[in-house]
Amino acid sequence: MSNKDWRIGIDVGGTNTDAVVLDENLNLISAVKSPTTEDVMSGIENAMEAVLAGEGVDRSRIGYAMLGTTHCTNAIVERKRLDRVAVIRIGAPATRAIKPMIDWPAELRTAISDQWFLVGGGHEFDGREIAPLDEDELRRIANQVKGECDSVAITSVFSPVDASHETRAAAIMREALGDDFPISISSEIGSVSLLERENATILNAALVDVAKTTSESFIAALAGEDITDAEVYLCQNDGTLMSAEYAMRYPILTIACGPTNSIRGASFLTGLKDAVVVDVGGTTTDLGVLTHGFPRESMLAVEIGGVRTNFRMPDIISIGLGGGSIVRQHEDGTVTVGPDSVGYRVTKEALCFGGHTLTATDIVVAAGAAEGVGDPALVADLDPELVKKARAVMTEMVENCVDRMKTSAGDIDVILVGGGSILVPSELEGVARVLKPNNFGEANAVGSAISQVSGQIERVFSLDKLGRAETLEVAKGLATEEAIKAGADPDSIQIVEVEDVPLAYLPGNATRVRVKAVGDLKI
Template structure:
C-alpha cells in the first residue's frame, strides 16, 4: 500500500512551522521552531522536532512539502544567484531601452550583467518585426559557453507568438546541452516586454537556488530516515509543484508563505470565500480566499527593486506581529511596530522576563492570552496604555480588511498565525470571525494539504478558432501544465477561466488566463 502521510514545512520570517498529517489529512503532530539565518538550519530543526513526536510513524510518510523563502532571500541579499546570459529578440525595434536598465546595480552585477539583442520579434498583431536571426543566437551560445550558468530569453509580444523564443531556446540547448537551464518569457510573464523580461531573468538567476534547496530538503529527510517521499515545493498561488518543475520555474515560489496560510485557513475552517489575516511574530499578512484559493494581484510587482508582471498573490503586509515594539510618545499617543523583536519575543518581551514592551505583553496584560508568559510581569502596565495599544493594533488590522474588500458589506474573516492572539473576538466590518483549532500552524497545514496546479496566460486570436474552441485549447494547455507540475491527470479540474478582449489588437485578440488544479499524483 502506498505511503499516504504528509510532512509540511513552511518558513516564516520569525518561525519555521512543521506538521505531519495522516492519510485522512488529520493533524498528527505540529511544532514551531525559530527561523535561522541560514534558513535550512531552521527547516532541519523543525523537521527533527515534529518527527520526534511519538504519534508520528515515519515509515508512512510518502509526501514532503516545503514552503520556503530561499528564492526571495537570494534576490534580496544578492547571494547564490546564477550568472545569466540575457537574450532579447526584438532588434531593431527594442534597441532604445536596454535589458535590466532600471535594475539596482548590485543585482545586475550579481548575475553578471551580460545581455544580447537579436533581430526578430513580433508586432502586437503577430506580424514579424524582422526575420529571426538564428546565426546570431548560435554565435551568442558559443560566446557565453562557460561564462554563464543559465539563459533568459525574451521576445517582443511572445505571448502572441512564441515561435522566436522557442527557436532560440532550441539553438541554445543544441550548443550548451539539452539540460542547460533556459527560461523563456512566454512561459513566465504577461504581455508587457520589460516586466516580463525582468521576471524571466530573475527566474533564470534562481535555478541553482531551487536546485540546492530541493537537494538540501531531500538530504534533511534522508537524515531522518525518510528516503523515498515525493518532494514538492509550494507555489505562490496556494498550490504545489514537483521539485523538477520548481527548478524550471523557481520564481513561482516567491510569496508562497502567505498563500500557504490562506489555503491552510480554508482547510481548517471549511470556508471558501473570506479574508485571511495571518499574524506572525514580525508582520501581518492579509489575503483573500476566492473559491478556496488566494486571489491574484492584477498589478505589476516589485521584487528586490525589480519591476515584474508574473503572477503574484494579492497580499497586504503590515509591520504588526507578536514581537512588535510598543511605544508611548510624549504627546500621549501610543504606536505599535513596525520594528519587532521577532523570534526573540520569548526572551525580550516583558511577560517572559525581558526588557522590551511588545504587542504580546499588551494582550497578556489584558487577559486575552491565557497560558502565554507571566501576567504578573506586566501587571504594572497602565490601563490606558494597554487600551490605546490594543486599539492601535485592532485599527491597523480593520483598516487592512477594509482595503481587501470588493464591496461595502461585512465579510467573513479567518485569523491564523501564532500572533493572532493579538486580536479580540470581534472586529468592525466582519460578519463572522473564526480562529480555527491549530491556527498557529495554518501555514504548514496549507503546504501539506495543497493540490498541484498549472496555469497559462496567453493572447489568442478568436478569429481563428472562435471563443469556445479557444477556451478549450487554453484549458488543455493549463491541464498539461498541471500534469507537468505533478498532478494526477484523472483529478484535474479547471478552477479559473478569465478572458479579456484586447481592443487595441486586431483579429479579435483576447488575453486568456486559465488555472487547472489536481490532486497529487499517487
C-alpha cells in the same frame, strides 16, 4: 494501495519555521514551531526532527514531503547565491531604445549579469513578424557565453501572442550548451509587457541553482531522518504545489508562497472558500483573500528586490504588526505599535517573558486576552490607559487592511491564523464573523501539506481563428498539461479559474486568456 500515504509539510517564515505531519485522511498527527535560523536550512532540519519525534508519528508511512520556503526571496533581497545569466532579447531593431535591466538596482544587476544581447526577430502585437529570427547571431552568442554563464534568459517581443521565436532560440542555445542547460523563456513566466516580463524571466534564470540546492538539501534532510523515498514538492505562490523538478524550471513561482500557504491552510481548517485571511506572525501581519478556496491573485505589477515584474503573484497586504512589535508611548500621549519588532526573540525580550522590551504580546497579556502566554504578573503594573490605546491601534491597523482587501461594501468573514493572532480581537468593524480554527498557529504548514498541484497559462489568442468557445477549450487543455507536468493526477484535474479579457487595441478580436487547472497529487 501504498501505505506511503502520510505527509510532512514545512513552511519557513521570517520568525518561525512550522512543521506538521498529516495522516492519510489529512488529520493532524504532529505539529511544531521552531525558530527560523539565519541559514534557513538548519531551521528546517530542526523543525523536521522535532515534528517527526512527535507522539504517534510513523515515519515509515510518510510518502510526501512539502516545503514552503523563503530561499528564493532571500537570494534576491540579499543578492547572494544567484546564477550568472546571459540575457537575450529578441526584438531588434525595434527595441534598442531601452536596454535590459536598465532600471534594476546596480548591485543586483552586477550580481546577475553583465552579458546581454539584442537579436533580430520578435513579433508585432497582432502576431506579424518584426523581423525574421537571426539564427546565426544566436549561434554566435551561444558559443560566446559557453562556460561564461550558468543560465540563459530569453525574451521576445509579444511572445505571449506568438512564442515561436523564443522556443526556436532556446533550441539553438541548447544545441551548443547542452540539453540540460537551464534556459528560461518569458512566454512561460510573464504576461504582455516586455520589460516586466523580461525582468521576471531574468530573475527566474538567476534562481535555478538556488532552487536546485534547496530541493537537494531538503531531500538530504529527509534522508537524515530515514525518509528516502518520499515524493518531494515545493510550494507555489498560488497556494498549490510543484514537483522539485518543475521548481528548478520555474523557481520564481516560489516567491511569496508563505502567505498563500496560510490562506490555503485557513480554508482547510475552517472549511470556508471565501474570506479574508489574517496571518499574524512575530514580525508582520499578512492579509490575503480566499476566493473559491484559493488565494486571489494580484492584477498589478509587483516589485521584487527593487525589480518590477508582471508574473503571477498573490494579492497580499503586509503590515508591521506582530507578536514582537515594539510598543511606544510618546510625549503627547499617543501610542504606536511597530513596525520594528524583536521578532523571534519575543520569548526572551518581551516583558511578560522576563525581558525589558514592551511588545504587542505584553499588551494582550496585560489585557487578559492571551491565556497561557508568558507571566501576567510581569505586566500587571502596565498603565491600563496605555494598554487600551495600544489595543485600539492594533485593532484599527487590521480593520483598515481588511477594508482595503474587500471588493464590496458588505461584511465579510475573517479567519485568524498564525501564532500572533492573539493580538486581534474576536470582533472587528465591517466583519461578519471572526474565526480562529484549531491549530491556527500551524495553518501555514498545514497549507503546504494539504495543497494540490496546479497549472496555469496566460496567453493572447485571436478569436477570429478559432472562435471563443474553441479558444477557451485550447487554453484549458494547455493549463491541464501544465498541471500534469507539475505532478498532478490527470484523472483529478479540474478547471478552477477562467478569465478572458478582450484587448480592444489589438486586431483579430484578440483576447487575453488566463486559465488555472488544479488536481490532486499523483499517488
